[in-house]
Amino acid sequence: MNIGERKREALRYPIKVVDVSRTEIDPAVWGKNFPFEYDGFVKTKIDYGETTYGGSKPYDKLDRKPFLRRLWAGNAFAVDYKEERGHYYSQIDQAETKRVEVVSQPGACINCHAAEAPGLIEELGWVAFNKTPYNDLESRAMTGSSCADCHDPETMALRITRPAFRHAMEEAGVDLAKATRQEMRAYVCGQCHSEYYFKGDDKILTFPWSRGRTIDGIEEHYDDYGFADWTHRETGAPMIKIQHPEFELWGTGVHAQSGVACADCHMPYMREGSVKISDHWVRSPLVNVERACQTCHRLAKEELVARVAAIQDRTAGLLGRAETALISSIDAIVASRAAGAGEKELADALRLHRSAQMRWDFVASENSMGFHSPQEAARVLAEAIDLARQAELAARTTGRP
Amino acid sequence: MNIGERKREALRYPIKVVDVSRTEIDPAVWGKNFPFEYDGFVKTKIDYGETTYGGSKPYDKLDRKPFLRRLWAGNAFAVDYKEERGHYYSQIDQAETKRVEVVSQPGACINCHAAEAPGLIEELGWVAFNKTPYNDLESRAMTGSSCADCHDPETMALRITRPAFRHAMEEAGVDLAKATRQEMRAYVCGQCHSEYYFKGDDKILTFPWSRGRTIDGIEEHYDDYGFADWTHRETGAPMIKIQHPEFELWGTGVHAQSGVACADCHMPYMREGSVKISDHWVRSPLVNVERACQTCHRLAKEELVARVAAIQDRTAGLLGRAETALISSIDAIVASRAAGAGEKELADALRLHRSAQMRWDFVASENSMGFHSPQEAARVLAEAIDLARQAELAARTTGRP
Numbered sequence: 001m002n003i004g005e006r007k008r009e010a011l012r013y014p015i016k017v018v019d020v021s022r023t024e025i026d027p028a029v030w031g032k033n034f035p036f037e038y039d040g041f042v043k044t045k046i047d048y049g050e051t052t053y054g055g056s057k058p059y060d061k062l063d064r065k066p067f068l069r070r071l072w073a074g075n076a077f078a079v080d081y082k083e084e085r086g087h088y089y090s091q092i093d094q095a096e097t098k099r100v101e102v103v104s105q106p107g108a109c110i111n112c113h114a115a116e117a118p119g120l121i122e123e124l125g126w127v128a129f130n131k132t133p134y135n136d137l138e139s140r141a142m143t144g145s146s147c148a149d150c151h152d153p154e155t156m157a158l159r160i161t162r163p164a165f166r167h168a169m170e171e172a173g174v175d176l177a178k179a180t181r182q183e184m185r186a187y188v189c190g191q192c193h194s195e196y197y198f199k200g201d202d203k204i205l206t207f208p209w210s211r212g213r214t215i216d217g218i219e220e221h222y223d224d225y226g227f228a229d230w231t232h233r234e235t236g237a238p239m240i241k242i243q244h245p246e247f248e249l250w251g252t253g254v255h256a257q258s259g260v261a262c263a264d265c266h267m268p269y270m271r272e273g274s275v276k277i278s279d280h281w282v283r284s285p286l287v288n289v290e291r292a293c294q295t296c297h298r299l300a301k302e303e304l305v306a307r308v309a310a311i312q313d314r315t316a317g318l319l320g321r322a323e324t325a326l327i328s329s330i331d332a333i334v335a336s337r338a339a340g341a342g343e344k345e346l347a348d349a350l351r352l353h354r355s356a357q358m359r360w361d362f363v364a365s366e367n368s369m370g371f372h373s374p375q376e377a378a379r380v381l382a383e384a385i386d387l388a389r390q391a392e393l394a395a396r397t398t399g400r401p
Numbered sequence: 402m403n404i405g406e407r408k409r410e411a412l413r414y415p416i417k418v419v420d421v422s423r424t425e426i427d428p429a430v431w432g433k434n435f436p437f438e439y440d441g442f443v444k445t446k447i448d449y450g451e452t453t454y455g456g457s458k459p460y461d462k463l464d465r466k467p468f469l470r471r472l473w474a475g476n477a478f479a480v481d482y483k484e485e486r487g488h489y490y491s492q493i494d495q496a497e498t499k500r501v502e503v504v505s506q507p508g509a510c511i512n513c514h515a516a517e518a519p520g521l522i523e524e525l526g527w528v529a530f531n532k533t534p535y536n537d538l539e540s541r542a543m544t545g546s547s548c549a550d551c552h553d554p555e556t557m558a559l560r561i562t563r564p565a566f567r568h569a570m571e572e573a574g575v576d577l578a579k580a581t582r583q584e585m586r587a588y589v590c591g592q593c594h595s596e597y598y599f600k601g602d603d604k605i606l607t608f609p610w611s612r613g614r615t616i617d618g619i620e621e622h623y624d625d626y627g628f629a630d631w632t633h634r635e636t637g638a639p640m641i642k643i644q645h646p647e648f649e650l651w652g653t654g655v656h657a658q659s660g661v662a663c664a665d666c667h668m669p670y671m672r673e674g675s676v677k678i679s680d681h682w683v684r685s686p687l688v689n690v691e692r693a694c695q696t697c698h699r700l701a702k703e704e705l706v707a708r709v710a711a712i713q714d715r716t717a718g719l720l721g722r723a724e725t726a727l728i729s730s731i732d733a734i735v736a737s738r739a740a741g742a743g744e745k746e747l748a749d750a751l752r753l754h755r756s757a758q759m760r761w762d763f764v765a766s767e768n769s770m771g772f773h774s775p776q777e778a779a780r781v782l783a784e785a786i787d788l789a790r791q792a793e794l795a796a797r798t799t800g801r802p
Contacts, residue, residue, distance in 0.1 A: 386726060
């Protein structure tokens with residue numbers, strides 16, 4: 001193919017082969033018009049193996065760190081918690097996890113795990129969609145992540161399709177209609193890669209961002225609301241289970257400050273023939289350093305990987321310290337209860353256990369091992385450690401002079 | 402002046418007005434040949450005020466944080482500790498501090514505080530120079546920082562003039578003769594801006610780097626050697642007083658990884674007329690953002706200052722947490738002693754107090770409020786907090802079931 005032919009090919013892309021309807025959620029249909037993006041999306045099925053702290057292999061995290069069962073005692077995550085796979089598996093992994101067997105889950109889960117969510121919300125209404133038991137809706141939510149989650153089928157513009165994100169951003173004063181394309185390249189991801197909870201008896205999917213998106217703000221939000229995800233089976237503390245706050249942690253880091261969006265590293269631009277596309281094989285930048293990092297950072301691949309490793313190893317070390325401190329705090333509270341201490345004597349220790357563990361979980365459940373904001377992750381873990389040790393102190397000195 | 406005249410001026414610089422002898426330490430003499438650099442050096446006399454966490458104003462740090470007197474109880478720093486001024490004051494401030502009144506200081510102090518040090522070392526020999534009492538040598542050490550500290554008078558090449566740095570780097574396998582100019586732009590600073598101790602009865606100035614230059618390595622070095630700077634007056638723990646480990650902390654950060662030396666930010670290149678020189682008004686980059694930061698970072702000044710503030714504020718917050726934890730650990734040890742605990746019962750608590758406080762001091766006494774390596778500073782403070790709380794736990798549970 002000569003340059004002229006390549007240019008004509010580029011101008012012909014995307015190919016308008018079919019009309020994609022407003023309600024179409026099958027990626028294969030969208031893929032007829034956008035074959036290069038679709039080829040990438042399909043690759044999210046591939047197991048590309050493990051990176052040091054992540055990757056696509058769904059290994060059992062509870063087997064690797066058995067003490068997690070104690071940290072989450074009484075929560076469904078103590079029963080089943082695996083490293084997540086690619087977008088292809090969004091619904092499959094949700095349907096297969098044992099968590100849905102041991103705890104009754106609301107339909108709200110479907111928000112992020114199935115492409116049918118917007119259609120179901122339109123049909124049932126926001127409240128009914130959230131509160132209907134997950135099992136009652138499961139048969140109607142069979143498609144995982146799809147093109148429609150992020151794109152308008154007419155213009156391919158990025159769009160917000162999930163109400164919880166819209167509600168939270170509106171509450172924060174962000175006019176999504178005015179968002180730039182670059183902002184949208186993070187916002188569409190933030191629709192799901194965020195901490196959330198099910199609010200009230202109607203189990204309304206809600207993002208705890210009324211006081212800001214740091215863990216301190218998130219804690220204030222939950223405290224304002226008097227919320228607990230579950231009661232810790234060993235200590236009796238009212239706990240918060242934090243889940244994948246990638247959008248929140250990224251927002252405090254230097255990449256966000258520099259205007260670098262999720263898609264820049266996880267879906268970097270690439271060429272297919274003469275066509276420039278975003279790589280829809282969403283994955284760890286560590287297996288795609290050339291496009292994900294070296295576009296901006298003109299350094300040797302080995303040097304870049306070493307920098308990531310230094311950041312992640314520091315975070316992992318602090319994570320381990322926080323886990324040790326949390327287990328000690330649980331032991332101390334259990335011992336104090338065994339020695340006769342009640343709710344009144346243990347009030348401080350339980351409050352501290354809650355505060356400490358939600359900070360640890362903010363980093364532990366975030367999928368970058370601190371890379372999205374290295375110093376902030378270390379700060380949060382430092383506070384987790386401090387609060388866990390204070391919980392231990394409070395429990396060990398209960399009723400003592 | 403037209404371009405031709407400017408180019409001729411540039412070519413005529415530096416001006417060879419006088420011969421500077423091998424032993425010349427008076428900056429004014431060097432300044433005849435290097436008037437632009439000398440003009441900058443003289444400005445280190447200027448009080449340019451305070452930055453948020455530093456600057457040139459010699460305020461009393463003990464008055465601002467009175468609890469430092471407890472953290473350093475029994476050490477000379479509990480008597481007098483001021484924010485440091487510019488290089489012009491190196492010897493003046495050393496001569497005037499009350500620390501030299503309350504504790505007998507060895508001549509080793511002169512190493513960094515007076516330009517006469519290399520001459521005195523040559524005359525007296527390394528051992529005698531170090532162990533001679535400071536007061537006996539003070540009258541022969543009247544010049545503070547000088548050109549000769551870092552430069553060869555013949556070639557103006559950077560050079561190492563202080564044996565302690567040479568010894569430590571040689572021990573680490575670094576061949577200083579092969580150092581690049583860019584490496585030397587950090588090494589000459591590292592001669593003094595490093596943690597040190599006085600080894601043995603001869604008080605030999607030594608850098609504790611045999612196990613590496615992180616605080617973990619430094620602790621191992623001191624533990625290997627069974628060293629303590631002083632005994633804590635309240636707890637009785639054998640303590641280490643860390644002092645200005647700028648070279649060590651910088652070495653773990655992204656600026657060092659990117660080959661950015663101390664001089665790049667603290668002595669950035671500038672123009673005087675048509676001549677390009679290094680700004681010898683060594684100072685905080687925060688008062689020189691245009692040259693210090695914007696040469697590499699093409700971002701608005703306000704944005705750069707905000708990034709520094711975010712990093713330093715996070716560090717300051719953790720520093721405060723560490724201080725609270727350390728004071729609590731001291732209180733617990735004191736209470737435990739009052740209740741009858743002895744050295745054996747308190748052994749763990751005292752070891753932990755030592756470990757915790759040297760980590761806190763590594764960041765507290767380092768002159769960048771964490772900026773030189775943000776995540777590493779947070780990591781070190783996280784460990785300080787953990788160890789201080791463990792010291793408190795050990796003390797509070799001594800002799801208890």
